[in-house]
Amino acid sequence: MSTHANSLKKQIELLQGEIExxxxxxxxxxxxxxxxxxxxxxxxxxxxxxxxVVVPADQPAQEMGEMVQ
Structure with missing residues (x-):
């Protein structure tokens, strides 16, 4: 279990670096x-x-095209 926990901690550190x-x-x-x-x-x-123009992320692409035109 300790090896698994250490592996997860290392993955978290790497992901935090990527986020930065x-x-x-x-x-x-x-x-x-x-x-x-x-x-x-x-x-x-x-x-x-x-x-x-701010378009909500959940709005379909077709509607976005209509808004821009």
Whole structure:
């Protein structure tokens, strides 16, 4: 049992490391997106830059396409 518990603990540590990597990547992407949006707003009139459309994850893809068009 001790070997199994140690194995599970090691897997948890590895998964936590992966979570940290993905979390940092998402943070970097969010920062890049914010920077690009700021650049776009600086060169485009405020009316030309629409707010992003937030679509619930459980909404079918067909409905999302209709919303964007």
């Amino acid at each position: 990597i993905y979390s940092n990547a998402v943070d970097r992407l969010a920062a890049q997106l914010a920077e690009k949006e700021a650049q776009l707003r600086a060169v485009a009139p405020s009316a030309a830059v629409d707010a992003p």
